Amino acid sequence: MAETSTLRRSPLSHLHDRMIAASVTGDRAVSVTETPFLAQVSLRVEPGTAAAARLGTVLGGALPDGVGRTMTAGTLGVAWLGPDELLVVAQADPQSLTAALSEALGSDRGAVVDVSANRTVLELSGPGARSVLEKGCPVDLHPRAFGPGVAVTTTLGPVPLLLWQTAPATYRLLPRTSFADYVARWLVDAMTELGSPEVP
Amino acid sequence: MMLLTCPWCGPRNETEFHYGGQAHVAYPERPADLTDEEWAEFLFFRDNTRGPFAERWAHSVGCRRWFNAVRDTRTYEVLAVYRPGDPRPALGDAVPAPTPAP
Ligand SMILES: [Zn+2]
Numbered sequence: 001m002a003e004t005s006t007l008r009r010s011p012l013s014h015l016h017d018r019m020i021a022a023s024v025t026g027d028r029a030v031s032v033t034e035t036p037f038l039a040q041v042s043l044r045v046e047p048g049t050a051a052a053a054r055l056g057t058v059l060g061g062a063l064p065d066g067v068g069r070t071m072t073a074g075t076l077g078v079a080w081l082g083p084d085e086l087l088v089v090a091q092a093d094p095q096s097l098t099a100a101l102s103e104a105l106g107s108d109r110g111a112v113v114d115v116s117a118n119r120t121v122l123e124l125s126g127p128g129a130r131s132v133l134e135k136g137c138p139v140d141l142h143p144r145a146f147g148p149g150v151a152v153t154t155t156l157g158p159v160p161l162l163l164w165q166t167a168p169a170t171y172r173l174l175p176r177t178s179f180a181d182y183v184a185r186w187l188v189d190a191m192t193e194l195g196s197p198e199v200p
Numbered sequence: 201m202m203l204l205t206c207p208w209c210g211p212r213n214e215t216e217f218h219y220g221g222q223a224h225v226a227y228p229e230r231p232a233d234l235t236d237e238e239w240a241e242f243l244f245f246r247d248n249t250r251g252p253f254a255e256r257w258a259h260s261v262g263c264r265r266w267f268n269a270v271r272d273t274r275t276y277e278v279l280a281v282y283r284p285g286d287p288r289p290a291l292g293d294a295v296p297a298p299t300p301a302p
Contacts, residue, residue, distance in 0.1 A: 067208060067209040067210060067262075067263070081263065081264075082208065082262075082263035082264055082265060083208050083263060083265065085263075085264075138212070138213035138215055138216065139212070139213075152209070152262070153261060153262050153263070154212075154216060154261060154262065155215065155216065155261050160261040
């Protein structure tokens, strides 16, 4: 197969400069970057079955079993999307990861699909990150209800996305590729205010 | 703004859901045997309940599951949520419409 990785462009390549320029410093510092081309694999499998256990073995841990839950193993993460639906996000070769998971599922009921091009990954980080998201996300992001290792599918403004908190002040946002431009511009706009002193 | 409790995800903002109309409307056993009138009745006619009403909702941007809720149409209070296939919980009946003033 022809080597296409030198030709491909990420969904936000045209906005990288804008995103860097939007970085805010100070008490409410926040910055946004794109982490493109991660491998993403959609898993459909009945929880608690032998197939689910085999998939967990390939991924390096038990599959998350409820809303908000995630599993991480090295640079690989698995998020719960629904009662029988999970998303694997990894710094890996999507084809070999998908092949290994397909083999683990075997002929049992379920599905393993390479969806790497479906979403892109934005990383929003800094002490001001939660304030930015709270402008347009209906989920309670206060530490009493949300924290590192929690991921939910919800909306930011009008856009459905997977929101995954990876560290105390770092969130991964996974919108569909076609919505990525809107989400990046929305974030750049929402971050601007945090560069000014907070109005009490 | 209304909070709806998804049976799988817990309380979430109404904007994450889609409304699916009246629940427990069974698909006809033999649709081909229905008259046009009966078919139209199945497709288009729904109760217009005043009081507890069993209705379908989809958690469309969350877990993408359909579920049922009993909501009081007078107060918007959600009295129960339950998974598809579960029976409608007994929560009282619809309230008769008030007699219109003469
Ligand atoms: Zn849900």
